[in-house]
Structure formats: C-alpha cells, structure tokens
Amino acid sequence: MHRAWFAARLVGGMLSVLLFTGQSFSWGDEPPGLPKVVHPNGDVPSAKQIALGKQLYFDPRLSRDNTISCASCHDPKKGFSNGETFATGVRNQVGGRNSPTVINTAFQRFQFWDGRAGTLEEQALGPIQNPIEMDMTLEEVVKRLNGIPGYRQQFQDVFGTDVNSEGIAKAIAAYERTVLSGNAPYDQFQAGDKSALSESAQRGMKLFFGRANCSACHAGQNFTDNGFHNIGIGMDAKEPDPGRVAISKLGGDTGAFKTPTLREIARSGPYMHDGSLKTLSDVVAHYNRGGIANPWLDEEMFEMKLTELEQADLVKFLEEGLSSSTYPNHTPPELPQ
C-alpha cells in the first residue's frame, strides 16, 4: 500500500487509499481475533501454490550444502523461531540477530528487526542468498530446483513456467501467510467467554493494557504497532546494533527495533533482537526496570515498580492468554524428487 501511495505521489495524481477491510479478499482461514489476510494485488493463492511454498520452506536443498531450510531457523516446534540466541546457518555460521517468529508475519508492515523488507515476497529470497544463512545465488537455486522433476512440474502447474526466483518468493510467501495464530484464550475472553482466562492472567491483562504500558507498543490484533522503538536492549554492549537507523537514517531510530508480535510468545524464546533475555520473566523484569538507559530510549519506557505478583501475572497473561489451542503445528511435507 505504501508503494502505491508513494508511486501515486510521484506522479502527482489523486490516490484513493482503500480501507484495510476494503482490500482484503475472502481467505476464510483466519482464526478469530485476527484481521483478514491481505494478499499482494488481491491475488489469492491457490492451494497448490501454498503446498509448493510449504515444500520450499521445509526443503534444505535451498541451501548450499543441503543442510539448512527456512524451518531450521523458523521451526514450527519452536514457535517458528529456533530456540537459540542467534541463528545458525550453513557451515555452522552464527549471525548477529535472533530468529524472529514467522507466525502472523502476514500482518506486518515491515519484515526483519530493522524493517528493511516490506512484503514477505521481498523478504523470502534474502536468506537463500545470505552467505551465513543458506549461501546460494538465485541462479544456483533456480538451476538446482529445475533439476528436480517434482518441483519443475509443480511450478508449471502453479505458475505456468519452469522454476524461477519470482515463483519461489511468491510460493514461500503464500505459505507463510497461512502460518497464523489467533483464537487464543485472550480472544475468547474478549469475545465474551469470561472463563477463558485464569484470575492471574486477567490481572496480567489489565496491567498489560494499563499500568504496565505494554499496549503503548504491543497494540492491536497482532500485538504490534508495526513501529520501531528503542527499549534499551543491547544498548549496553560495546558496539550496539544500530537497528532501524541504518535503514531510516533518522537519528531517533538509533537502537530502535520493530515491535514484534506477542502471539505464541511462550514458544519462541529466547527473546529480543539479540536473544539476550531467556525467559518471559526476564522480559517483564527488563520493562519493570524501565529498560536500559540510553539517549534514544523510548518515552514509553520508565520504571514501573510492579510487585513480584504483578510481574508474575503479566507473565501468566503472555503465556496463557496468547497461546492458542489452534497453534499452526505444521509438520514437514513430503519433498518432491
């Protein structure tokens, strides 16, 4: 939508901006509590395209040494993250950032901790070519997949062409848009089932949207404002990760990272862009202290003086309230030969 907007401004034309709902198409699979998934250009992908994307997502043959797939770092068993502080790619190379979850990325305005990609299509080819992640060139991966008759056939079926990089991106992104989590106890509680949350989780919810100030940033159905904030994480390191400022060049974005979703958060530790906080109790303690002081610390960060019980209630809300019984517990599909 942004792109459309800026393009329209460039030509100086009048632009009609559609409402979020006005742009969505009946996809039908969104669990209660989530907005409708919006597909690029309104192209609702076919079941075949999604199945192809799922295979690509789980296929280590997209990496140089056939060891790493998207799922290696975004594993359904680990909240679509990988349980490690930093991601490990081919030849055991370790990167500098924690794997974010893929859950509900369909709703994000920006991808990556610093928001350097917009759509999932834009994002998908990045890791394949990243030398410390999957370390392929697009040419190589296209060639390799065209050598697998099962893939070639499916690309013909879905896109009417042999394997190409655009199709890879489209298929993977279409699959990712099915990795959704909603209908959590929080949603059921909101919909009127007052027994959906324990007393402790209810107290935690009240804090989350009130005195603990969490909803200042973790707002809306996906628990993110889609913005960037410096909450102090890593700012005490020798050379702090600059975060968003590297992309936006706005000084105020120094040390700012994208607000992540909190759905299924109990499954995807360790937390934060540098994986520095191991548990949700650690996270809550960080906020309770008012973060880590630095000149760019967000105004919404301040010491809160929450009691032990209040902190425990907040953790309870995150764990209990935002973990869904309809978690997308995807298992690896059979891969084409």
Added chain:
Amino acid sequence: MKALKVLALTLAVGAVANIGRADDKANPGPQIRTIVRNLDNPSGIAIQPETGHIFVSEHRGVLRLSPQTEEGKKGLARAFEVNRYPTDIYGKGPMYDVGPLGVAFLDVEHIIVADGSRKDAEELVRVYKVGTTSAEKPAKEDSAVYTLGPITAGDTSAKGEGNFYGIAITNNAIHITSNGDDTKGWVLRSQLKDGKPGELEGFIATKQDVQTDAPCGITVSSSGDLVVGQMGEVNVAGDSLLLIYDAKTGKLKKSYETGLSDITGMAYSPATGKLYATDFSWAATENGGLFELTISGDKCEARKVCELDKPTAIVFDDKGNALITAFGTAEEGSKTKPGHIVRVPKKLL
C-alpha cells in the same frame, strides 16, 4: 467590529514562497506565500474573532501578529501575549524544543492554550484573557484565568496524560487531543457551563478504538461530529487515520486510512466545506504538505495541495484562505529560526 481581516494583513507582507506554480510576472495571480518567518517551532494557529489578528503558539510562548500601525514599517507587527513557559523536548532525533502547542479562541477575549511544555502528568490547558490590541507586556504563563488539568497518574491514565495539542470547540465543550499516554490516546474534554470551562476529563480513548496512537489534529464537522487526525507512529509512513466521532457520546462512527504519515492539523474551509489536513511526515519530511481529504463511502482520498516543510497546524480565515504553521528547516549559520506561516489562497486550495 473592526474591519481588518487577515486578507488585508497579507497585502503588507514580503517574501514569496512560490510552490509549484509557473511564474507569470505580468499577472502572478494568487500565490502561496510565506507571510511570517523567524518563529521557533510554531505548532498552533488561531485567528482572533473581530480583529482578525493571528495568534501563534511556538516554543517561547503565544504571539499576536497584527497589522503594523507604525508608519513605514512593513509586514506584521508581532508581540508576545504570553510567555515564560518551560521547555519540553519532542523526539529523539531530530529533537524539537516545544512549549505551548495548540491555540484556539473561546471568544474574542479568551484564548485556549493546549500546553506541551511540561512532562506528561503535569501538562495543562490554560485559558488566558487577551485584548483586541497588543499587550504592553506579555502575560506570564501562569497568569491564566482558567487552568485545566493536569491529568495525573490514576484511573484515566496509568502514567498521566500530556502533549496537549489540538483544540476543537463545540457549543458545549472544549476538546483537546493529547499523545502522552500511548495506551489511551485521549481526546480530553472540558464541558462549558455558562461559558466557563469545567474540569478536564478523559472523553475518548482513541487508541482503544483504533489501535493506533496519537490523536493530534482535531476539528468539528458541519454536522457537529468531532473529526480527529490520528498521527500514528512517527517513524512509520502512511499510518495516519481520519476518525469521525459523535461529539455527544464519544462513540467512533468511522475510521478511514488516509495514506498520510503524520496528520498534525485539520480544518474545514468555511468557503467550500472541504476538509484539509497537514502532514508533518516525520520520517520523510519531503513528503509533508497540505492535503485535501475527501470521503466517499468507506474510502478517504488524499489530494496533495502543496508541499510544506514540517507543517503543524492549519486555520482558515473567513474568506477561505488557509494559514499554516510549519517548523521549517534551519539554514546553516542562520541566526533566525526556521519556523514560519504559509498562506494558501482560496483559489489554490
């Protein structure tokens, strides 16, 4: 009633900022002009009824701009009506020194100031008495006839509200937008009784309705609804919303995506009834400007009228010309402040 109106004032002013118009020397026609310069982060603008004097809130205080009475002097005479506010800083880089943020007239003698010069939970709305000619000496910030607020930490806001900005007045109440507490995004209200403002209270928690922060620009539609410009995140482009609220009940009637980034000011043209918004466009200020917003069905269209350098507030004179405050960009080595007022004539809107 004095006949001096803003239109007359602008005849006296100098410099021209010609934005996007072919220069026709013989007959330049109506032009977009910078009518006042050297303001320090101006963020509010109002026109005094009867006199037509322009009042501006900026970092240092509240200024009156009126026609020169001394012979031989050009431009507008300027005098502080209220000053000696504390200073607050807005933003983490760029950072702006701010003071009183918004202004509006309750009546010819009373000006409402939405103040942003303090910390959240300490901010105030002030109502000062002003004359119809320049004050001999500026009034002190704390010499208000009515002081409303603060909204301290409590049930309305867990941390206390602040950054009072936009002002909209209906027959019964003063409404103030605020963006200190991002869990609530209050539109505050002070009900008027016999012309006297009552206590400042939380009225509409916009964030809870639309999940987007920071109500800023606010105005009243011809049907009496509150029309609110939601700024959203400053470092996210294109996330500003246009919200329509029932002014009596505070119920959200409609929310529109605008595609604008950071709506700061909103106003209807008294001449055409069209709605206009200023977009500061924090993250990409080159995209900032004045926009006409048109609602049709579920859609809101934004048409760019002209580019502006960090516009902050808009008011119309009674002829339908728009006056807009803007922070501007400091020139290196310049001793004057970059803040200014731009006048967009009715014909170019």
